[in-house]
Amino acid sequence: MADFELKELLENNKFDDLTEEHLDVLKTMKILVDDGLDEKKVLSFRYCKEKYSSPYSIFVIFPTLACNLACKYCYERTSELSARTMDEKTVVNTISFIKKMAAEDNTRTILIKLYGGEPLLNVAACTRICEEVSSWAQQLGMQVAVVLQTNGTLLTEDVLDALAPYLTYVELTVDGPQKNHDTIRIYKDGSGTYQDIMSAMERVTKRGIHTALRINIRNEDDLRDVLTDLTERGFREKRGVTFYYAQTSSFGLCELFSNNKLCHDDEERALEMSPAVREVIKELKWMEHLEMPDILQKQKFVACNNEKKARYVIDPYGDIYLCFFRAGQKEYRAGTLTEGEGQFGSMYYEMLARNPLQFEECRTCVYLPLCGGGCAMRAYEQSGTFHTNSCGSMKDFAEKRILMYLKRKYPDRFEKVI
Amino acid sequence: MKSSKYNVYIPTQDKFVVYNTLTGSLLFVDEEMRSALEKNQLEKLDDTVKKQLTTHGIAVDDDIDETAVYNYLHTKEVYAPSYTSVTVFPTYACNLSCHYCYQQWQDMSKSSMTEQVLKNTMEFLKKRIIEDKSRALLVKVFGGEPLVHPRATETFLAGLHQFADQHGIEYFGTLTTNGTLFRGELFEKLSPHIAAVHITLDGPEALHNSIRFYSDGTGTYADIMETLSLLGETSIRTCLRINIHDGDYTTTKSLLADLRERGFSKCTNFELDFGLVVQQDKCDLQLNVKEYIADKETAVTSARYIESMLHSMDWENTEGVRYPDDIRMDKAPVICDQTKRRRYIIDSFGDIYLCPSKAGEKEYKVGRIGENGKATWIHSFYDILTRNPLDFAECTHCAYLPVCGGGCAVHAKEKNGSYTTSFCGAVKQITSQRVLSYLTRYYPEKMGGAHQRPARK
Numbered sequence: 001m002a003d004f005e006l007k008e009l010l011e012n013n014k015f016d017d018l019t020e021e022h023l024d025v026l027k028t029m030k031i032l033v034d035d036g037l038d039e040k041k042v043l044s045f046r047y048c049k050e051k052y053s054s055p056y057s058i059f060v061i062f063p064t065l066a067c068n069l070a071c072k073y074c075y076e077r078t079s080e081l082s083a084r085t086m087d088e089k090t091v092v093n094t095i096s097f098i099k100k101m102a103a104e105d106n107t108r109t110i111l112i113k114l115y116g117g118e119p120l121l122n123v124a125a126c127t128r129i130c131e132e133v134s135s136w137a138q139q140l141g142m143q144v145a146v147v148l149q150t151n152g153t154l155l156t157e158d159v160l161d162a163l164a165p166y167l168t169y170v171e172l173t174v175d176g177p178q179k180n181h182d183t184i185r186i187y188k189d190g191s192g193t194y195q196d197i198m199s200a201m202e203r204v205t206k207r208g209i210h211t212a213l214r215i216n217i218r219n220e221d222d223l224r225d226v227l228t229d230l231t232e233r234g235f236r237e238k239r240g241v242t243f244y245y246a247q248t249s250s251f252g253l254c255e256l257f258s259n260n261k262l263c264h265d266d267e268e269r270a271l272e273m274s275p276a277v278r279e280v281i282k283e284l285k286w287m288e289h290l291e292m293p294d295i296l297q298k299q300k301f302v303a304c305n306n307e308k309k310a311r312y313v314i315d316p317y318g319d320i321y322l323c324f325f326r327a328g329q330k331e332y333r334a335g336t337l338t339e340g341e342g343q344f345g346s347m348y349y350e351m352l353a354r355n356p357l358q359f360e361e362c363r364t365c366v367y368l369p370l371c372g373g374g375c376a377m378r379a380y381e382q383s384g385t386f387h388t389n390s391c392g393s394m395k396d397f398a399e400k401r402i403l404m405y406l407k408r409k410y411p412d413r414f415e416k417v418i
Numbered sequence: 419m420k421s422s423k424y425n426v427y428i429p430t431q432d433k434f435v436v437y438n439t440l441t442g443s444l445l446f447v448d449e450e451m452r453s454a455l456e457k458n459q460l461e462k463l464d465d466t467v468k469k470q471l472t473t474h475g476i477a478v479d480d481d482i483d484e485t486a487v488y489n490y491l492h493t494k495e496v497y498a499p500s501y502t503s504v505t506v507f508p509t510y511a512c513n514l515s516c517h518y519c520y521q522q523w524q525d526m527s528k529s530s531m532t533e534q535v536l537k538n539t540m541e542f543l544k545k546r547i548i549e550d551k552s553r554a555l556l557v558k559v560f561g562g563e564p565l566v567h568p569r570a571t572e573t574f575l576a577g578l579h580q581f582a583d584q585h586g587i588e589y590f591g592t593l594t595t596n597g598t599l600f601r602g603e604l605f606e607k608l609s610p611h612i613a614a615v616h617i618t619l620d621g622p623e624a625l626h627n628s629i630r631f632y633s634d635g636t637g638t639y640a641d642i643m644e645t646l647s648l649l650g651e652t653s654i655r656t657c658l659r660i661n662i663h664d665g666d667y668t669t670t671k672s673l674l675a676d677l678r679e680r681g682f683s684k685c686t687n688f689e690l691d692f693g694l695v696v697q698q699d700k701c702d703l704q705l706n707v708k709e710y711i712a713d714k715e716t717a718v719t720s721a722r723y724i725e726s727m728l729h730s731m732d733w734e735n736t737e738g739v740r741y742p743d744d745i746r747m748d749k750a751p752v753i754c755d756q757t758k759r760r761r762y763i764i765d766s767f768g769d770i771y772l773c774p775s776k777a778g779e780k781e782y783k784v785g786r787i788g789e790n791g792k793a794t795w796i797h798s799f800y801d802i803l804t805r806n807p808l809d810f811a812e813c814t815h816c817a818y819l820p821v822c823g824g825g826c827a828v829h830a831k832e833k834n835g836s837y838t839t840s841f842c843g844a845v846k847q848i849t850s851q852r853v854l855s856y857l858t859r860y861y862p863e864k865m866g867g868a869h870q871r872p873a874r875k
Contacts, residue, residue, distance in 0.1 A: 034797075041800035048804070049759060052497035055551035106500045106553050141553075141586050309494060346481045353489040 001413075043301070043369055044357050050301045050308070051352075056109035057102050057310040060324050061094060061129060062086070063114060063122035064316055069151055070188045071175075073248070082328070083117075086316040091125045093337040094314050095132045100341055102142065105310040109143045115324065117316075120154035123162060130166035147171060151185065152200035153193050160203060169210035172197055175248070176217055177225035198233060205238050212291065213243040220276040227284045236286060244292035247273060257325075257381040264393040271400060275408070295405045303372035307351060312342075320344070322351050323377045332377075350386045351376055359389045367394055419468060419477050421455045423484050426817050428850045430865065437853050439820040440484065440491075441475035442745070444853065446864060488820055489808055492751040496803065499758045501554035501588075502547055504578070505774050506539065507531075507765040508570030512563040514596055515633050516620075518695060530567045535768040540573065541791025543762065544581055550760045554588040560774060562766075565599035575611035592616065596630065597642040605648060614655035617642060620695075621663065622672040629663075643680065650685045657689045665694070665716065667723045671731075678731060689738040692724055693717075714844035717742040718851045725859060743855040753823035757802050770795075772802050773828045782828065801837040802827050810840040818845050 002010070009015060010031065015023065026032040033039060066083035067074070086094070102110050110133060114126050130146050137144045145168040152172045174197060175184040182192020204211050213230075217223045223245055227236075235241050247270050249262075274295065281287050302308055306322050313321040315328050318337040326332035334348035356362035356373025365371075373379070374390035382390060407414040424440040434452045436445045447455070454460060460468065460477055471477035478484060509530035512519075531539070547555060557578050564571045575591045582589035590613040593600070597617040600608075619642065620629040627637020649656045658677075662670050670692075674683075682688055694717050721741040728739060752758060756772055763771040765778055768787040776782035784799035807813035807824025816822070824830075825841030833841055858865045 036797045038797065038800065041797075041804045044804045045800050048493055048497045052494050053759065106498070108551055108553060309498065346479070346483060346486070349486040349490045350483065353486040353493070 040357060040363065047301045047355065047372065052309045054308055054310045056111055057105045057107040058111045058113065059098050060113045060115050060313040062116055062315045062327050063119045063125040065117040065328050066121050067116065067118040068121060068153060068187065069185060069193065071185050073184065084316040085122050086125050090316065090318040090337065091128055093318055093339060095129055097337050097342045098133050099136055101312060107142065107310060109145060110137055111145045113147045113149060115149050118151055118154065119148065120150050120159055123159055127162045130163065134166055151193065152197040155200035155203060157203065160207060164207050164209060167209050169212055170204045171212045171214065172201060173214040173216065174226060176222040177229065180222065205241060208240065210240040215243055215245045216248045217245050218248050219273060220280045223277055224280045224284065227286050231284065242289050242291035244290065245277065257378050260392065264396060267393050267397060271397060271404065295401050301369060301372050303374050304376065307354065307376050309352060326377065354386045356389060358387065361389045367398055370394060370398060419460050419472065420480055421458045421460065422476055422478055424817050424820055425455060425476055426849065427452055427456065428853055435853060435857065436476055438475050439818055440488065443474035443476060445474060445476055485808065488751060492806065492823065495752045496758050499760050501556055502550045502552040502760040503556045504543055505558040505560055505763040506574050507560050507562060507777055508564050508574065509567040509766050510562040510778060511566045512561065513566055513598065513632060514630055514638060516630050529766050531570045531766040535766065536570050536573060538768055538787045538789060538791050539764050540577060542787045542793055543578065545791055546762060547587065548585065552587065552760060555582045557591045558594065560594045563596050563599065564593065565595055565604060568604055572607060575608055579611045596638065597645040598638050600645050601648060609652060609654065612654055614657060615649060616657045616659060618659040618661060619673060620661045621669040622676055625669050646682060650682060653687055655687050655689065657691055659691050659693055661693050661695045662720065663695050667727065671727050674727060674733065675731060678733065683733045683735060686735055688735060689740060691740045692720060692742065694720065711844040711847050714848050715851065718848055718855055721855055743852040745852050745856045751820055751823055753825055757827050759803065776828055798837065805838055807840060813840050818849060821845065821849065
């Protein structure tokens, strides 16, 4: 907290009147830095460090693009992807690729995310990949974590028998309370899936596997209904059950990358909703199960976790992507699996060599350390190149986020600020 | 398809060698092909030839931006080297008085690490090793003569070995020593923690003793030979640095003959590394870039003499010979293995450096270790780590960039006053010579006598 006088002094770079004690505090907090220090270099160092030296490698695998549901909002449905399923040869190539890259990345932990489509439509591929990578990694002293992102409707005891030894956690989704969910997340015959998902969650938690439930909501009342139902079903008392919430977006995937206004509105709504939502979570005693980035943690040196080295998305065709929203769309592929290895193309190098400190707008932007130049894919979509910025709504919301955070953390001092 | 921007065309007697500095590929081509590549007229080539060119990176797909590829390789190498490397100077003191030692001229204090600095340094290193999340750790103990301070040397080698084992990190320790103190109890104690030893010989006994002597003037040759006999019985990789003075190969030959007689030419754990000793004033790059280049050229030509010398005396372990013209290790997008993340050079004062030959020269330090192993980094750390040759106009379009990486950052600072400038050094002048010399040794039939053995100076 600074008063107007201090703000003026800082903005005008005039520190002669400050006491030693004040200067020390400002220096410790890096609000003042030594004359010789080029903060751009510090930022560049941290940016490259975060981008290039990830301690773990992530492989997002699409065993299939097909799905047994017909959810109305699914972006994969609207983008008319084929229902391609990974064949045996591609499974073998995927396994070799994981081994090769994990070794090259010198990783200590391999994270496999089984994604789709509905990955459990190809259980054989899921099991084989988990099994072979795990036994290989074990010999080399690497750890393997497997995350299964599934709609839950195919998560039978038999499937769990095969996969449970490898699963670190299972990610499930509900689209609000049952009455809403069953009109959105539906089987192809139109019937709802809520009850089946709950039964699956029961089976997973019973085996001691961690469940992360994504709860899509329109408002705090939706969350109240879902959490109340989950409490009645006894999940609040279970260990290893976490959840996070997201508001239902009103637009599809192509708009996500091209329509800044819709994204802005979405984010604004999410921010506005958040205090009331948190109240509901507290009231229903679900706070300790909440696992999502806090309001200030959204900000990072590198804009997207998938823009980093050691991130690979592999689709059923055996193509390599960096952005998993683009899997299956060949014009965005970053490479292709060939026998025993992967061949990277220009998109891979362009994306990895992206550095916002080379963009004029970013070099002098005070928000750069929070934003990392914005989404590379959005920049590409809007300007035809990865080597440009995509500001998104960072500037619009950074201040609001900080104030909301402070109000929550120090209500006595910030009640009137916002 | 287009020609790679990283092709270097080297004429031989009747054809050309294309050396791709990004992939390290070497390809013999005729004049017509060279011209097609240089002019980027590749459409008419048949598919098999095209395929061959792209496989070796001599031609690339049109949409590939090789600058981005280089940038990727460079950044990856700087920020994610596969292992953590620690170089420690337990002491600057030495039990010898060699007249050419660079550390002697620098009026460096003969200080040794105090218990407090040793403790701080160990705490710092343990923290970094965990934070780096590396799968392997290389510990190099350097000096001065590290064995003058056996307690610190043992703490680093044995202590970090144990620490690495506890955390499932692969460990390699190396010791650079003059060889005179590495024996007896110390040898027994340290050997289990050492994968490689570096020892220098300055020539046959008389010459060596006139250069490498104890402070009382007695020579060290006999003592070093005793140490080598001990090492010959182990599996410790023993790298013998053999200095060649004033281009005099006759003395080198008598040294090799003596080593052979002692049976060391059969030791498969022994390696030979030849070095030309440079005069002190030649280190001043600002004045002597020409001489610097000349020395590098001499080093390349020396490979031929060394090769024929070893051949004529039937040196058994030829696998262990390192030639100064070996281009196989050149594919290095970052010129120096030290100017990267996960590299820590710590001197006996607890100062942190990024260049081992500048350790002790305070103006080159990049940080300092304080109490509880907490480090303070200074501006030069960020200057060096964020140095990217693609920011230098002269490097952006240079075909040698992938084997040069913008040159040595410290030389650049010495020559231009700033780390963030390029230092071409001798790369442009000697790369062709090294390639030809290398090809003549390993593929003499393909060189068809085209390359003349350099005449002895």
